[in-house]
Amino acid sequence: MVREWKRGCQIAVNTAWGNCHTRSEVQKLAYDVLRERTDLGSQHAVLATHRAAEAIKGVLDRNDGTTENADKPTFTSPTVVYDTRTMTLFDDRAVSLTTTEERVHCDLVFPDGSYLTQYLNDDRWEAAKSNLCYRDGQFDLHLGFRAERPEIGASDEVESSENDATVLGVALGVENVAVTSTARFFSGEKLDHRHREFSELRTALHETDTRSALRTLRQAGDKNDNFARDTLHTVAGGIVEEAEKHGCSVIAFGELEAVRELLPEADEFHAWAFERLFDFVAYRAEEHGITVAQVNPEYTSQRCTSCGFTHPQNRDAERTHFECLKCGNEANDHYNAAKNVGFRCIRRGPLSSRGVGAKYCALGSGRVTPDGDFVPNEELAEVQKP
Ligand SMILES: [Zn+2]
Known part of the structure; x- marks a missing residue:
């Protein structure tokens, strides 16, 4: 999964480099290529195009708004982005994650005294974009939360x-x-x-x-x-x-x-x-x-x-x-x-x-x-x- 993710981000950058940098543009241009050339599922292909867009945007921000003479971003860090469509958090402190093969279900282990648990138990917070990192034979999930907003135009x-x-x-x-x-x-x-x-x-x-x-x-x-x-x-x-x-x-x-x-x-x-x-x-x-x-x-x-x-x-x-x-x-x-x-x-x-x-x-x-x-x-x- 990590390998395919890095590959996907790279292909998306290569496809979009010098052409475009907004999420929607990069997604439009690179999505089909990723689906064809990687094992990423549909939502992870979308996320990889967005990750590529952010990376290109980062270069533009640092380089006076142009990609000319700038180094193309490369993806080497073993980190995969998850969102609520590729990750499900369960009340019993377990998580299931989409991979290139089967969905993986595992228990979450929190560091002692973790402040994170308060978000898990609080309905006002909901899971958001998160990062899965692989290091020294171990997976760390950096969970993101956001404050849930009331439904628009409701009660x-x-x-x-x-x-x-x-x-x-x-x-x-x-x-x-x-x-x-x-x-x-x-x-x-x-x-x-x-x-x-x-x-x-x-x-x-x-x-x-x-x-x-x-x-x-x-x-x-x-x-x-x-x-x-x-x-x-x-x-x-x-x-x-x-x-x-x-x-x-x-x-x-x-x-x-x-x-x-x-x-x-x-x-x-x-x-x-x-x-x-x-x-x-x-x-x-x-x-x-x-x-x-x-x-x-x-x-x-x-x-x-x-x-x-x-x-x-x-x-x-x-x-x-x-x-x-x-x-x-x-x-x-x-x-x-x-x-x-x-x-x-x-x-x-x-x-x-x-x-x-x-x-x-x-x-x-x-x-x-x-x-x-x-x-x-x-x-x-x-x-x-x-
Ligand atoms: Zn006055």
Whole structure:
């Protein structure tokens, strides 16, 4: 099983290298190859394509968004990924695992005083992606657990338990492609710079309408596109990471079209980038049981989060600094907007189809209601301790 897994991951990387790196793309490209050339079952073939996608993505992240001149990942460590379709945990502390041959059923042996047993006995936690490692003639299973979320759109119980959810507000822009209500800034500078370079090249090449100019343009276009996608994937990963870190069940954005109209410096490219970013976040958030929402972004940049006073001149001419004309509250302009996006999501009430209602907006230092009731992180940590 271990040998076939390593082989499968390698074949998937070899197939996808230089072509694609998202899970769905690699799976589409390599799944049939794995089924044909390895003994992996269908679900492990899927997991191996995903493992390959992560490995390629890792290279892109470290290598400026390109696979050129980078070493292709190799799979040497004797570790196999399991998920709930290839692994079953039983109440009597046994586990059954899919292999290339028969399903293997074995008892779990916990280290003395293991903290893991508390998750096994707690209905609020469910088994998640886990790793089987082979070392010195022994198998170790690194069990993953995740907090189970209530079924979406179900009973009253769901309504009440998810009505005090925490939301992460996200403001989109050009200078910063995204800023969260927890004050994490994702610079849009590189993205914007690369795009402007490409636009200039396009203008220059359009004047020389030769075949080779068109080819150069197409190649530069692909490269620009890949760079933008990789950057946006990284930003999306950071946003979801921030939501996880602060216990958010909802990530709120402004409605994309309206956001773009409110940003005079945004063009077609930014409209495209906002849509991609939203899709990437939505895709990743789903894996973590987090809902994404879009709220009306009007006045989110002009409103004071402290006293509610809304005025265009609360912002300076460069629109980088916010200072309330009424109460004097000062903040970074984008950060102020991100908080307002979060507050608007709370004020709007439960997201009808999902049954998730946010009560708090996540800040870097804690969480706060739109009325200013603040709970610092230290107290939240107390509550969450077992
Ligand atoms: Zn104010």
